[in-house]
Structure formats: structure tokens, C-alpha cells
Amino acid sequence: xxxxxxxxxPALQARVVLQQCLSARLMIQxxxxxxxxxxxxxxxxxxxxxxxxxxxxxxxxxxxxxxxxNARLSETDTGRLVSILDLPGDVLIIPQATLGGNLKGKGMQxxxxxxxxxxxxxYTQFLEFLEGTVQNSTAKCDKNIAVKYGTYGNRxxxxxxxxxxxxxxxxx
Amino acid sequence: xxxxxxxxxPALQARVVLQQCLSARLMIQxxxxxxxxxxxxxxxxxxxxxxxxxxxxxxxxxxxxxxxxNARLSETDTGRLVSILDLPGDVLIIPQATLGGNLKGKGMQxxxxxxxxxxxxxYTQFLEFLEGTVQNSTAKCDKNIAVKYGTYGNRxxxxxxxxxxxxxxxxx
Numbered sequence: 001x002x003x004x005x006x007x008x009x010p011a012l013q014a015r016v017v018l019q020q021c022l023s024a025r026l027m028i029q030x031x032x033x034x035x036x037x038x039x040x041x042x043x044x045x046x047x048x049x050x051x052x053x054x055x056x057x058x059x060x061x062x063x064x065x066x067x068x069x070n071a072r073l074s075e076t077d078t079g080r081l082v083s084i085l086d087l088p089g090d091v092l093i094i095p096q097a098t099l100g101g102n103l104k105g106k107g108m109q110x111x112x113x114x115x116x117x118x119x120x121x122x123y124t125q126f127l128e129f130l131e132g133t134v135q136n137s138t139a140k141c142d143k144n145i146a147v148k149y150g151t152y153g154n155r156x157x158x159x160x161x162x163x164x165x166x167x168x169x170x171x172x
Numbered sequence: 173x174x175x176x177x178x179x180x181x182p183a184l185q186a187r188v189v190l191q192q193c194l195s196a197r198l199m200i201q202x203x204x205x206x207x208x209x210x211x212x213x214x215x216x217x218x219x220x221x222x223x224x225x226x227x228x229x230x231x232x233x234x235x236x237x238x239x240x241x242n243a244r245l246s247e248t249d250t251g252r253l254v255s256i257l258d259l260p261g262d263v264l265i266i267p268q269a270t271l272g273g274n275l276k277g278k279g280m281q282x283x284x285x286x287x288x289x290x291x292x293x294x295y296t297q298f299l300e301f302l303e304g305t306v307q308n309s310t311a312k313c314d315k316n317i318a319v320k321y322g323t324y325g326n327r328x329x330x331x332x333x334x335x336x337x338x339x340x341x342x343x344x
Contacts, residue, residue, distance in 0.1 A: 017189060017339060049339050070278050083278065096339045103342055106242050106255065161331040167189060167221050167268045169341060170275055 012112070013056035014064060014172040015099045017049040019165040020074060024092050026150050027157035037157075040148035045090030046074065047160060051099035052114040052122045060172050061122065065130045067170060069137075075164075085137050085145065093130070093149035094156050095123055120152045184284070185228035186236060186344040187271045189221040191337040192246060196264050198322050199329035209329075212320035217262030218246065219332060223271035224286040224294045232344050233294065237302045239342060241309075247336075257309050257317065265302070265321035266328050267295055292324045 024047050029038035048068055052060075074087040084091060100113040114122070131147050138145050150156050196219050201210035220240055224232075246259040256263060269291070273280040286294070303319050310317050322328050 015341060017341065049337070067275060071275055071280065072278050073280065094337075096337070098338050098340055101340050103239055103243055103340075106244050108243065108245065108340065155336045157335050158337055159331070159333045163329050164327045165221070165266075165268070165330055166270050168270055168273050168275075168280065169187060169189065 011055050012053050012171055013060045014053060015051045016064060016068065016170040016172065017096070017099065018068060018071075018073060018168045018170065019047045019049075019160070020162055021045060021047050021092075021165070022161045022163055024160040025158070026092060026094060026148070028149075028151045028154070030155070030157075040092070040150075042090035042092045042146055042148050045087070045092065045146075046084045047092045047094060049094045049096040049099060050123070050126070051096050052119050053100055053112045054114050056114055056118075056122055058122070058125060061126045061129050064126065064170075064172055065133055067172075069130070069133060071168075073166060073168060075166075085134070085143075088138070088143040088145045090146040090148070091130070091134070093127060093147070094158065095119075095150055095152045096156065116153065123152045183227050184225050184343055185232045186225060187223045188236060188240065188342040188344065189268070189271065190240060190243075190245060190340045190342065191219045191221075191332070192334055193217060193219050193264075193337075194333045194335055196332040197330070198264060198266060198320070200321075200323045200326070202327070202329075212264070212322075214262035214264045214318055214320050216259070217264065217318075218256045219264045219266060221266045221268040221271060222295070222298070223268050224291050225272050225284045226286050228286055228290075228294055230294070230297060233298045233301050236298065236342075236344055237305055239344075241302070241305060243340075245338060245340060247338075257306070257315075260310070260315040260317045262318040262320070263302070263306070265299060265319070266330065267291075267322055267324045268328065288325065295324045 025041045031037040069085050070083045072081040101108040134145050197213045203209040241257050242255045244253040272285040306317050
């Protein structure tokens with residue numbers, strides 16, 4: 001793609017960063033008066049940071065979901081690389097608008113980021129699609145895959161343990 | 173840059189992912205017979221995942237170091253964004269060759285990654301330059317910034333706590 005000499009390269013619609021984890025914990029609701037903060041947690045699996053950009057459409061959702069669920073990025077006990085569905089492992093989705101940033105001088109610019117309302121809509125659709133796909137996959141066999149996710153627009157208070165983040169960057 | 177209509181766009185030399193942390197801990201030497209594993213740790217600061225690609229040259233090193241040390245990505249207690257040098261905060265560098273990967277079907281390809289020897293050379297030079305720059309900066313005033321780093325080619329056994337990873341992706 002980098003060598004594409006035409007001007008017809010489709011505009012970027014999303015940026016995704018993937019990391020493998022042994023466990024991860026994310027706050028989904030900050031503490032408020034009389035209520036403690038709420039968290040979700042996954043065990044061995046994959047952390048997915050996702051950011052939608054301007055012009056992102058619903059069609060991109062299935063592509064992202066398919067890529068992250070089927071890419072062979074998870075190491076089995078014998079050292080073989082399999083998909084998160086085949087591991088099987090958990091999935092934690094973290095909305096991460098900062099991923100859309102472009103460094104300009106010393107400051108970050110987010111001109112390419114999708115608007116908040118459109119971003120929330122796509123994020124919600126993405127989660128539904130992802131959960132549906134995982135349920136379809138696990139229904140066929142005796143697998144247990146948890147799909148957890150962060151709250152769009154919130155501060156992502158987060159901790160992670162990994163025996164190798166094996167960080168990957170994907171563009172859609 | 174995305175709208176550059178010419179074919180003269182310089183080839184990508186490095187990919188970097190930045191995350192803000194409250195603390196982070198990285199294994200730099202696995203346990204061996206009679207010896208426990210060795211770790212480095214930082215407190216509040218920035219985790220930097222770095223991957224050099226084919227064709228990367230020494231010139232890129234100062235650009236990467238300058239960007240990560242001067243970009244205003246760290247939040248002060250009053251919510252202002254300042255550089256990691258101005259925070260001041262610690263820096264943890266993690267070599268992460270997987271960042272160079274391109275998803276092809278279900279498998280990752282790393283054709284664009286720099287060779288291991290050249291990568292180690294650049295990584296070592298990058299660390300030296302970064303440490304020198306931080307020392308110059310901290311010598312002028314009463315700052316305390318720790319620069320820690322992972323072992324090139326090792327498995328990056330790692331844990332992190334953050335109150336917002338504020339993940340950014342940079343290309344050089």
C-alpha cells in the first residue's frame with residue numbers, strides 16, 4: 001500500500017493498536033458520591049485500542065472485528081501463533097480517541113478524528129458486532145471468551161500484566 | 173502528509189507508540205539457573221514502544237528523541253498538557269519489533285522490519301542519545317527523570333498502571 005502510486009488510496013477510517021495480556025483491568029465508571037468506581041477485567045487475551053476517524057462508515061466495523069478476532073497474534077503454550085478465537089482468549093476494547101492524533105510541532109492535533117456522536121455510534125455498533133461474532137464462534141464449541149469494553153468518552157483508568165505485549169498497529 | 177500527491181514521500185523509518193503511566197515495570201533479564209529475573213521500573217511517566225524499519229538511519233534518532241521528549245502529552249495535576257521533560261516524568265523504552273508488522277490475511281508479515289544487527293545498533297544509539305538529552309535537560313534545573321529501557325530481542329514481560337494511557341501513534 002505504501003508504494004501505491006495513484007491518488008486513489010482510500011482515506012484512513014480507523015486506527016487500532018493490539019496488545020496481548022495475561023490480565024487487564026479497566027475502569028468503566030468513576031467513583032461518585034456513595035458509589036465506588038466500577039471496573040471490568042479480562043484474563044489472558046487481547047487489549048484493543050480503537051479510534052475512528054472522519055469518514056468512517058459502518059462497513060469498516062466488520063473488517064476491524066474480523067481482523068482482530070482472526071489475526072494469528074496469540075501464542076499457545078507450545079509457542080504456536082493462533083487467533084484470539086482459537087486460543088481462546090478474552091478481549092478488552094478501549095476507546096482511544098488520542099490514537100487519531102498527529103504531532104505538529106510540540107502539540108497534538110486531532111483534526112482527523114470523527115465527531116463525538118458519530119464516534120459513539122460506530123463504537124456501539126462495533127461492540128455489538130464483535131460480541132455477536134464471538135457468540136457465534138463460541139456457540140459452536142466449548143469455548144469461553146469474555147468480551148469487555150470501556151466507556152466511550154471516559155478516562156481509561158487501566159492496568160495490565162503481560163508476558164510480552166506483542167504490540168501491533170493496524171489501519172483500516 | 174496523507175494528501176501528498178507526489179511519489180516522493182520518504183519511506184517510513186520507524187513506528188512509535190506512546191502511553192502515559194502511573195508506574196510500569198519491565199523484565200530486562202529472564203531468570204536463569206540460580207539467578208532471579210531482573211526488572212526495571214518507572215513511576216509516573218511515559219512508556220515508549222519503538223520499532224525501526226528497513227532503511228532507518230542515524231538521523232532519525234534525534235527526531236524520535238526530540239518528539240517524544242518535547243511533545244505535550246503529559247497531564248499536570250491541574251490538567252495542563254506539558255512535555256515529559258516539563259512534567260517531569262520518567263521514560264521507559266520498550267523495543268517492539270512487532271510494531272513493524274502488516275496484516276496479510278490472518279498472518280502478520282514483517283518484511284519492512286530492519287535487520288536484527290542494524291536494529292540493535294540503532295536502538296543502542298537511540299538510548300544513548302535519549303539519555304544524553306535528558307541529562308542535559310535535567311542538569312539545568314532540579315529535575316529527576318529516570319530513563320529505563322528493555323533488552324533488545326528479549327521477551328518484554330511487562331506490567332503497567334495508568335489513569336489514562338492516552339495512546340499516541342507516531343511515524344518517522
